[in-house]
Amino acid sequence: MFSLIAKQFIRSKTVIFIFVLILIMGITSILIGKQFLAKQEKTIAQVTRQQEEHIERNVAYHEDEFGLLMYYLRFALINKPDKLSALSIGQRDINPSLQSVTIRNLEGQKYDTDLNNPANLQSGNLDFGFVIIYLFPLLIIAFTFNLLSEENETGTWRLIAIQSKSKIRFLWYKLSIRALMIYASLAILFAIAILALSLELNGSLAQFIVLSVLYLTFWFVLCFWVVSFQRNSSFNLLTLLSLWVVLAILLPATINNFLANKYPVPEALSTMVKQRDGYHKKWDMDKQETIEKFYAHYPQYKNYTDTTEGFGWMWYYAMQQMGDDESLEQSNAMREKLMQREHASRLIALAIPTMYTQLLFNDIANTSLGDHLAFQDKTNEFHEKTRLYFYPKIFENRPVKSEDWSQFKPKYFSKNTDSHPLKLIWPLISIITIMFAGIMMNTRKI
Amino acid sequence: MNLKLTILIAKQFWTYTLKSKPVYVMLFVICILLAYAMYSGWQSYVIQNEIRTHYQHQARESWENNPDKHPHRMAHFGSFAFRLKHPLSIFDFGMESFTGNAVFLEAHKQNTVNFSEASFSTGLLRFGEISMAMLLQTLIPLIIFFIGFASIAAERESGTLKIMLTQGASWKDILFGKSLGMLGLSLLLFIPVFVILFLWLWLSNSIVFTNDEWWRYMGIVGAYFFFFQVICTISILVSASSKTSKDALIKLLAMWLVFVVLLPKTTQAFGNYLYPSPSKVEFDSKMEKELVLKGDSHNPDDSHYKALKDSVLQAHNVSSVKDLPFNYGGFVMREGEKNSSEIYNRHLNELLQTYRQQNSVSRYTAFINPYIAVKNISMALSGTDFQSYVSFQEQAEAYRYKLAQKMNELQMEFVSNDATSSAGKSNSISKKHWVEFPDFEYQFFSVSTAVQSEISSIIALAIWTLASSGFIIIFSKKVKTI
Numbered sequence: 009m010f011s012l013i014a015k016q017f018i019r020s021k022t023v024i025f026i027f028v029l030i031l032i033m034g035i036t037s038i039l040i041g042k043q044f045l046a047k048q049e050k051t052i053a054q055v056t057r058q059q060e061e062h063i064e065r066n067v068a069y070h071e072d073e074f075g076l077l078m079y080y081l082r083f084a085l086i087n088k089p090d091k092l093s094a095l096s097i098g099q100r101d102i103n104p105s106l107q108s109v110t111i112r113n114l115e116g117q118k119y120d121t122d123l124n125n126p127a128n129l130q131s132g133n134l135d136f137g138f139v140i141i142y143l144f145p146l147l148i149i150a151f152t153f154n155l156l157s158e159e160n161e162t163g164t165w166r167l168i169a170i171q172s173k174s175k176i177r178f179l180w181y182k183l184s185i186r187a188l189m190i191y192a193s194l195a196i197l198f199a200i201a202i203l204a205l206s207l208e209l210n211g212s213l214a215q216f217i218v219l220s221v222l223y224l225t226f227w228f229v230l231c232f233w234v235v236s237f238q239r240n241s242s243f244n245l246l247t248l249l250s251l252w253v254v255l256a257i258l259l260p261a262t263i264n265n266f267l268a269n270k271y272p273v274p275e276a277l278s279t280m281v282k283q284r285d286g287y288h289k290k291w292d293m294d295k296q297e298t299i300e301k302f303y304a305h306y307p308q309y310k311n312y313t314d315t316t317e318g319f320g321w322m323w324y325y326a327m328q329q330m331g332d333d334e335s336l337e338q339s340n341a342m343r344e345k346l347m348q349r350e351h352a353s354r355l356i357a358l359a360i361p362t363m364y365t366q367l368l369f370n371d372i373a374n375t376s377l378g379d380h381l382a383f384q385d386k387t388n389e390f391h392e393k394t395r396l397y398f399y400p401k402i403f404e405n406r407p408v409k410s411e412d413w414s415q416f417k418p419k420y421f422s423k424n425t426d427s428h429p430l431k432l433i434w435p436l437i438s439i440i441t442i443m444f445a446g447i448m449m450n451t452r453k454i
Numbered sequence: 455m456n457l458k459l460t461i462l463i464a465k466q467f468w469t470y471t472l473k474s475k476p477v478y479v480m481l482f483v484i485c486i487l488l489a490y491a492m493y494s495g496w497q498s499y500v501i502q503n504e505i506r507t508h509y510q511h512q513a514r515e516s517w518e519n520n521p522d523k524h525p526h527r528m529a530h531f532g533s534f535a536f537r538l539k540h541p542l543s544i545f546d547f548g549m550e551s552f553t554g555n556a557v558f559l560e561a562h563k564q565n566t567v568n569f570s571e572a573s574f575s576t577g578l579l580r581f582g583e584i585s586m587a588m589l590l591q592t593l594i595p596l597i598i599f600f601i602g603f604a605s606i607a608a609e610r611e612s613g614t615l616k617i618m619l620t621q622g623a624s625w626k627d628i629l630f631g632k633s634l635g636m637l638g639l640s641l642l643l644f645i646p647v648f649v650i651l652f653l654w655l656w657l658s659n660s661i662v663f664t665n666d667e668w669w670r671y672m673g674i675v676g677a678y679f680f681f682f683q684v685i686c687t688i689s690i691l692v693s694a695s696s697k698t699s700k701d702a703l704i705k706l707l708a709m710w711l712v713f714v715v716l717l718p719k720t721t722q723a724f725g726n727y728l729y730p731s732p733s734k735v736e737f738d739s740k741m742e743k744e745l746v747l748k749g750d751s752h753n754p755d756d757s758h759y760k761a762l763k764d765s766v767l768q769a770h771n772v773s774s775v776k777d778l779p780f781n782y783g784g785f786v787m788r789e790g791e792k793n794s795s796e797i798y799n800r801h802l803n804e805l806l807q808t809y810r811q812q813n814s815v816s817r818y819t820a821f822i823n824p825y826i827a828v829k830n831i832s833m834a835l836s837g838t839d840f841q842s843y844v845s846f847q848e849q850a851e852a853y854r855y856k857l858a859q860k861m862n863e864l865q866m867e868f869v870s871n872d873a874t875s876s877a878g879k880s881n882s883i884s885k886k887h888w889v890e891f892p893d894f895e896y897q898f899f900s901v902s903t904a905v906q907s908e909i910s911s912i913i914a915l916a917i918w919t920l921a922s923s924g925f926i927i928i929f930s931k932k933v934k935t936i
Contacts, residue, residue: 033716040723051733058739065746098580102552102572106735119568121554122734125809126843129552129572131722131816132580138719146711241700246600249707253596258487260581261588265494267578268551268571272501276569277509277556281534284558285516288531291876292521319875346574353576363578370577377576 009172014185023151027193030139030147034197037136038204041094044133045205048089048105055084055106056418063413071409075321075402084108084418085390087383090374092212094205096137096366098375102129107387111395113331115283115339118387119276136201137369140220141362142256144194145227149248151186152231154241155179156454161241176451187228194220216372222436223365229443236450255362263356263363271349275342282338287331295323302326305333306396312403322403325395343381350377358435368432374423386421455626463623463631468638471601480597481643484589488647491586492654495544500660506536506555514893522885524869524876526787529861532560535850535894537567540837541661542670545651546587548838551579553846559854559894561791561861564798566734567847586647587832590678591825592714595685598640599706602689605632607699625930629690633926636686644682648675669901670835677835677912680919681828687922691929713825718816725815731808737801744797749790759786776871783873784865791858799851806844813840820914827918830911834904841907845899853894860891 017023063081070077087105104122132138156179159165172178198217207213234247290298295314299322303310314322357363370376401411471477513534520531537555554567572579582588606628609615618628655663655671689706696702732740749758766785767773775782820827833839864887873881905912 036720036723040727043727047730047733051735054733054739055735058735062739062742098577099572099575102570102575104734108735116558119573120566120734121568121570121573123566123732123737123805124552125726125731125812126549126552127809127813127816127840128722128726130549131719134719134723142715242604242703245700245703245707249596253593257582257592258584260578261584262487262490264575264578264581265490265498265584267576268574268583269494269497269501272505273569273574274505274509276574277505277536280556280558280569281509281513281516284513284532284534288527289516289520291527292523318880349574350576353578363581366580367577375577377574 009178010181010185013178013181017182017185017189026147026150027189030143030193031196033134033143034136034139034193035200037134037139038094038197038201040133041097041135041201042205044097044101044135045089045091045094048100051106052086052088052418055086055108059084059108059416059418060414063416067408067413072407073321074398074405074408075324077408078111078325078398078402080110081416082108082110083390083394083416085387086418086420087379087386088420088422090212090422091205091207092216092373093375095135095201095216096369096373096375097133097135098137098370098373099377099380100375101133103377103380103383105383107383107390109387109391109394111325111391111398112328113283113287114388114391115279115332115335116287118384119280136197137366137373139197140194140223141365141369144190144224145252145256147190148186148224148227148231149245149252151190152183152228152235153244153248155182155186155232155235156238157235157241157244160238176454179451179454183228183232190224190228191221194224212372216369219365219368219372219433219436222433222440223361226361226436226440226443229440229447233443233447233450236447236454238450238454255360259360260363260366263353263360267349267352271345271352273342273345275338275345279335279338279342282335283331286334287327290327290330295320298326298330299323301333302329305329306399309399309403312400314403321405325399325402343384346377346381350381361436361439364435379423382423383421390419390421455624455630456622459623459627460631460634463618463628464635464638467605467632467635471635471639477601480600484593484597484643485646487584487589487593488586488643491584491589492544492647492650495547495585496654496658498547499539499541499544502555503539503660506538509556510534510536510893517893518885518889520885520888522882524873524881525861525864525883525887526561526784526876528888529561529787529858532558533853533857533894534558535846535853535896537846538896540842540898541655541663541667542674542836543838544654545585545674546832546836546838547583547585548587548833548836549840549843550838551575551583553843557847557850559850559857561787561858562794564795564802564851564854567850586651587829587836590644590647591681591829591832594640594643594682595714595825596710597643598636598682598685599689599703599710601639602632602636602686603693603703603706604699605636605690606694607696607702611698625933626927629694629926629930632693633683633687633690636690637683640682640686644678648678666898666901670837670904673835673901673905674832677828677831677915680915681824684824684915684918684922687926691925694929694933713823717819717823718826718829721816721819722812725812728815729808729811731805731812737805741797741801744801745794748793748797759789762786762789778871780866781869781871781873783871784862784867784869788859788862788866791855791862795851795855802847802851809840817910820911821917824915824918827911827915831908831915834908834911835901837898837904839904839907841899841904846896849896850894857891 059082066077066080070080085107089100089105093100101124102121104120106122107118109117154161156165159168168178169175198220201207202209202213230251231248234244234251299314312322314320353363354367357367367376371378517531517533520528535557537553539550543550551571554570556569557567558565606615609618619625652671655661655667688709692705692709693699693702696705749756763775766778766782767775770778772778816826817830820830830839834841864883868883869881875881
């Protein structure tokens with residue numbers, strides 16, 4: 009009987025059409041991801057070349073003044089995208105994957121964005137994550153909404169009631185053939201993704217797949233639950249589509265507004281103003297006073313003194329340093345605010361599978377806000393290391409030529425990807441289990 | 455066509471629909487959502503504008519409090535431009551969340567506009583935002599389809615359609631009547647939204663409304679009215695052309711998906727693919743190279759500046775820059791600023807042109823997708839569209855240029871050629887010059903500019919409006935009763 013049900017399902021032209029459509033959308037999304045990765049890799053290659061040229065040119069111009077040279081030189085830190093980011097681009101299109109910073113005040117450079125067309129950002133990426141989160145549920149709805157009702161409406165239900173041993177088993181068969189087909193198309197798309205993006209077969213990918221399968225299972229269970237109330241086709245379709253609109257659009261969007269207004273980030277602007285004032289106002293102040301503050305921060309440089317009358321590089325970099333030192337409080341408050349947003353959205357997401365899956369996809373692919381914050385932290389470290397390396401050389405005004413400039417290649421940052429939170433799939437599993445119980449209650453009556 | 459009959463059918467459709475309980479549930483949910491959207495839009499407007507004006511003032515105060523100093527120090531001290539939200543952004547958030555809100559303006563350097571709402575987002579922004587415009591554009595059409603799918607198909611199934619037609623109603627009467635009834639139902643949501651918005655804008659203390667804004671408001675009301683008219687007609691026509699109401703429902707939902715979700719996203723992605731835009735690294739390094747070619751004011755051996763120096767000395771008939779009647783350093787910087795701004799603006803315009811091309815693909819789908827037409831018109835009139843983003847950038851850059859050049863000119867005029875450094879108290883000029891230089895003030899562009907930039911969307915919506923009535927007439931001649 010199973011094969012008969014399968015044949016009946018696959019023979020329909022609409023079914024074939026819908027499958028072709030989802031495969032096309034899936035492949036498109038994978039290609040978009042590939043394009044995204046290619047663009048990122050191109051940028052990385054460019055910055056590597058550009059940094060080399062940039063250092064060479066400036067070293068040639070400013071041969072005899074180390075301090076002046078360091079005013080210009082930029083050093084890049086790259087947040088290398090994980091290949092999985094092609095599947096779930098997340099916040100990677102908005103937040104830059106690259107920081108190219110001078111050793112001057114960091115707070116004035118750290119938040120610079122990449123160039124983006126806001127219309128592209130608004131429309132959002134059509135990545136594979138989108139196909140899974142938005143489109144696959146629609147496919148599931150389309151194939152299951154009339155699972156039972158079509159039998160009623162065409163009058164075949166009575167025949168089945170007479171002929172088959174268990175009506176409910178018949179329904180499960182029907183459901184499982186649909187599920188099989190949908191999981192199969194998901195598998196095909198993952199296979200294409202693995203080949204097209206040459207993804208590594210590692211734990212992260214496995215987590216991505218397990219999460220996708222669970223998410224689709226959630227929708228199957230939800231659909232079957234609605235079907236098990238035995239209402240007519242139009243009612244089921246309306247209900248399921250409404251649920252989709254609520255879960256995939258209205259609820260997350262409402263929560264987004266709520267969080268944006270509950271946690272505005274004025275700290276960003278105060279950091280911006282404070283870092284300017286912290287640095288620039290030092291020009292009007294007593295030179296020694298600023299240098300004393302600098303000594304207080306870095307006692308190791310106490311043996312260096314700026315003896316020049318008027319402008320001196322040690323004074324200059326001490327002033328720059330004050331831009332960072334005096335805006336530290338604002339900058340930390342801003343980070344704190346963003347962490348509050350992150351925690352709040354994660355907490356709410358526990359109850360809403362669409363949001364939950366999206367955030368977890370981004371986690372696995374290293375494309376979340378948290379990953380960007382980690383990159384910014386790393387930028388702080390990188391910047392600090394670079395400037396501490398150069399400070400003594402500037403203060404001593406070493407010959408520019410004494411430095412091996414070829415060693416300054418862009419550095420890479422990649423987050424440790426081992427500790428992924430698959431143990432956190434319990435929210436999805438609990439929701440599925442609860443709905444499953446609902447189905448069992450309803451189907452006892454069938 | 456029998457007008458009385460048409461109105462009768464419209465009324466009948468109206469009362470029949472309002473008898474059903476699920477419709478009330480939907481209306482209730484929509485009302486709550488609209489109320490929340492309005493509250494949330496207003497809240498965001500008030501909070502954000504308060505924050506931004508606060509920091510604009512604070513930054514300005516700090517600027518004015520600068521003591522006497524060398525003007526070049528002030529050129530680097532710089533200023534900020536914070537984007538203010540347009541009052542109508544309460545209605546339509548548009549692209550605002552994805553464009554930066556604050557930029558540091560200093561000499562020699564065009565900084566990026568930073569701190570967009572999206573850059574603070576945890577990833578939820580991907581799901582969209584709830585605004586009144588978003589609900590009117592995406593959710594209400596869906597509701598119209600939910601209500602409209604059965605309008606004629608169900609009458610056909612139950613056989614009442616035949617009775618109506620034999621009793622003297624023509625197809626035209628039925629189609630127009632039902633469309634009218636449907637439109638009436640959607641106005642049930644539409645009118646309160648715009649009345650409340652009107653009151654809100656009118657009575658609110660924090661919003662000053664000028665004529666320009668009222669024109670924008672009226673434009674928005676008009677655009678949505680015609681959009682709903684088109685959507686209502688589509689729902690009725692699809693229902694009339696379907697054998698069963700279930701078929702009609704499936705067709706309408708598929709259309710909604712294609713129009714609202716799939717087509718806009720895929721066409722934007724396609725535009726992005728067709729017209730690739732450079733990354734910041736690419737953009738910067740191209741500019742840097744060109745700047746070096748043109749003449750690098752920081753390179754002591756640069757030939758462009760050597761030639762400039764010679765010609766200036768010759769013109770003033772002196773042998774050394776020290777004898778010039780103005781500060782030569784200021785003069786070189788003015789020249790350098792002019793060159794680098796020219797190059798920057800040219801590259802920026804190229805970049806914006808590429809973005810416009812990317813957007814054009816989706817923009818032209820307005821002729822096959824009324825949703826895109828209304829979306830673009832609504833954003834433009836609410837001051838939250840692409841053009842507004844460009845306009846802010848242009849104004850900020852113009853201000854930056856003015857500031858840098860003003861400081862260069864002050865240096866030329868008041869600083870002696872013996873000055874070697876801009877540090878400290880030497881070579882300083884009076885602080886009154888800082889106070890005199892006006893603060894940045896963001897201007898929204900006028901409604902006529904908005905209309906011009908969305909002229910294609912307006913034409914598309916007009917065509918849709920006319921075509922939808924035309925379809926009813928054509929359809930009523932061809933339709934089968936059974």
